[in-house]
Amino acid sequence: MIRRQYPVRPLPRRFSEAAPAGSSCASASRPQLAAPSIGIYSRVGNKGTGTEKGRGCRLCVEMYLVGVLLLWACGAAHALDNDTYWGERERILAQEQVAILGQDQVLTAEEQVVNSLLMKAKMLEMDAGFESLNYLPAKNFLAVREQIEASDVFQIVRMMPKGVALHLHDTTLASVAWVVEELTYWENLYMCYTSEGQLLTKFMANPDASCTWQLVSEVRATYPSDDVFDQELVEKFSLITANPEEKYPDINSVWQAFEHGLIAMTGMVMYRPAWEAYLYRVLQEFAADNVLAIEFRGTLPPLYEIDGTELTPADSVAVYRNVSQRFIADHGDEFFSVRFIYAPTRHVDVETVWNYVTIAKELRSKFPDFVAGFDLVGQEDLGLPLKDFLEPLLSLSEGEVHVPVFYHAGETAWLGMSTDENLIDALLLNASRIGHGYAISKHPQAKQMAREKDVAIEVCPVSNQVLMLVPDLRNHPVASLVAEGFPMVVSADDPATWGAQGLSYDFYEAFLALGGAKADLRFLKQLAINSIKYKQPGRRSQS
Template sequence: MAGSWGRPLVVCLCMALCCPWGGLSMPDPKHRESLIQMEVSMQTGGQMVLNEKEKQLNSRLVQMKQKVVTRANFPPAMHFFKARDLITESPIFKLLQKVPKGAALHVHDFSMTAVEWLVKNATYRPHLYMCCTDTRSIRFIFCSQIPEPLPHCSAWVLVEKLRAMTINVTELDDSIMKNLTLFTDLDPDVVYPTQDVVWGRFEEAFRALWGLVTFAPVFRDYYYQGLGEFHTDNVMYLELRALLPEIYELDGSTHSMTWTLKTYQEQTRQFTADHPDFFGVRIIFTIQRGVNSTTMAQVVAEAMKLKKDFPDFMAGFDLVGREDQGRPLWYFRNELSLPSDRGLQLPFFFHAGETNLEGSDVDQNLLDALLFNTSRIGHGFALLRHPVAKELSRKRGVALEICPVSNQVLKLVDDLRNHPGAVLMAENHPLVISSDDPAMFGASGLSYDFYQAFVGFGGLRSDLGTLKELAINSIRYSSLPAQQQEKALAFWQKKWDKFIFENTQSVQG
């Protein structure tokens, strides 16, 4: 395995230029070719050695990509909401769905499972009440009797009764669904003209689904269903960012963080028992970055305890929420130093650089994340503006978790060919591709983000070797201990070999 993706030394650029050519004479074609090959070899997957069967499939894959890149309606250059159906119907996407993608290392707890499942399953359960807010959103709660009124919300109505009184139930379900996702059939640039608007709607959608997903029976099923969707998309391992909220029962009683984490663990064990080709899950405990210092100190202390109690299941800690409006990492420098001050290990996986506010306090989160020895960087969109942080992350092997669809939908970039990930992939910077909040974006699993990275970032140069290294990166940069990583890589390699065999046969056929 190591020999196939180990990066050999790249010939120094000065050697390629050691035989200068005159300014008036034609450059030597051999020198030109050597420079082209050097650039290709430096990209993600550029040093990957493909066997004969892989070369056969790669030839077909490159042909498929050439047809996409030359079309007028190039999906990565379009808003994802407009491009989704084009991507779904494309031969490249259908092949990418079959690719063993390894791990999804940046996924959030309550946006991992299809909204359609949530509406068709959770909202059809008994004892569910709904109210409509002053902001034209909705709230849910499961209760054995009519709940207490909620401020700024209409009177609670039993959803079961509401459906019984509704002539067009499909219309009602669609209306509920629109409150739980950002996806729209209208022009997304008109619906979401600014970052403030799209983030406001994004946060409102989470508030709308909260009462559904934090109800204990739904919580268990939602997580299990989400694992199933990633598994179907040929993802074998997840690192899930989870808020670990109080989960409630029908009588209003609630469970602790420990119960929530333990339930995640139990459901994971059940899923892996039911699906032996799934490797597992680890949890990254998260807290909203808008809290105050006192709350952060309490949460970090709780995180240290949970890491001690669940050493193999809890991966570490992170801050979540809109980076531009939350407190910067440096604000919490005392609280985030508590683990090291007490000689305890609490790995960090900080969101950082999910911003285009260059020069602001928030923009320094990338450097601060590295100062706190973050294991990975969530998003890192601003990294190209921070040469020191970029070099440190490369030297330390601190991978970026790049989420193309999320960055576009949340209006950091319009055309994904201009995403910083395109430059980072060209340089083989440590990175992985993930999907952040797929259900919120009308996506699922990991394949849509793989498509945008493979076609949009990579252009015509990226090939099967790129896909292979991205999959391997997802295991190499996971929080799994070294021995577990080797086991996971061997696990993945069997899946990869099977994928190559089956799809080479179909190409030959």
């Protein structure tokens, strides 16, 4: 056995006298040292002459240095031997391994076979990325989506059950290609561009004078082909592009394009018959991806009829519920639940939030098993913080109708700003889950509070990357939370906006980037279990 030694320098005689002859560091107790202070200097020689005071100061410094050198010498003499070193290393790594999210899950014999195939594919993909630097989670999803779809890991993930999708937004769920190929070919759909260049769409029997409306069918006929026009619409309704870095050079530009796409499509899909077809298609796509249920957020723009008549918020939600019930009746063997979270924009004043609260309580009262709760949405860095709306938000838990809350909070790279401090407010306001919430890794007290309250964060890795919040998903703050086993779910946010469907793309990114090389099938299984655990139950009991 080779014992690695470091030379111990001989001490000056005065220093060596501090330890008895023949004593060893192994048997000596470690002194607790504090740096010498002005107070020590003054106490040593405060009654003597200036010379005595100087001697006292030097003696104090020498005694302190003796202790420092003894600690250094003892540490050197206790260098680990080979066996101890490797044993300690294995112990530390084993402790880290068992802390990873999902490591306490037990796999069945069949799952172990799948895990073996999955991990083999994962290691091949990670090794190739390490060598070539072409690691897909490190690149903008918009540029590598097709490569992800060709991945063996992705193909396995796609076949797996994924539980419940808990963080979704209403008008960005059905694939944009379907919207263009289906809804934009319906009769009576008009389009126009505002003076600022914003595309608007709306179904009308007779166009109004609010804009220079043209029938979509007539505009399409002026293009060289339907495909050319349809591709232009896809780009207007989404962020899909082959060159994301060039088209969206910074976070504000990509968010602006994102919001323009939402505005462009919302008028079309809020036509009641179009919304019914749209929501049914959403549920089909998620069911096809082996998702068992969804909770989706919506700003609740009013549904309308062809004559322009607008439905009330309650009537609109009734349509949401009826479509959901119809789909569940048609697919009861593969899909079991749909819930709605009323989530209007945070870019408003306090009076408007009071109105939100009134609507939320009405909806929760009328649809207790469909309306799950309340949230505020919009780019968090540019919106008002939760604390600015404290009084109306506190009132959500008062009175006969209690409204659960699921606030977006901590969706930011900043630290010490009102945006990341939203996490504290969300927890104090008793959020059932926190949307995104990854800035919690920088807030130890908030992290501890979330653990104690068992509040999960809703992680949407593809969204965070495309919207330029975390460019390389290996550096995502949530990776450290995965390593600690922090409560979380993975969801898709606005999948249609970047050409995704269901949850598979986000599960793939989480598996390869957030979980690292050692996260296996147990990690994915835990994510699915968590999604069911943290799903908001209705007022009536649910199996």
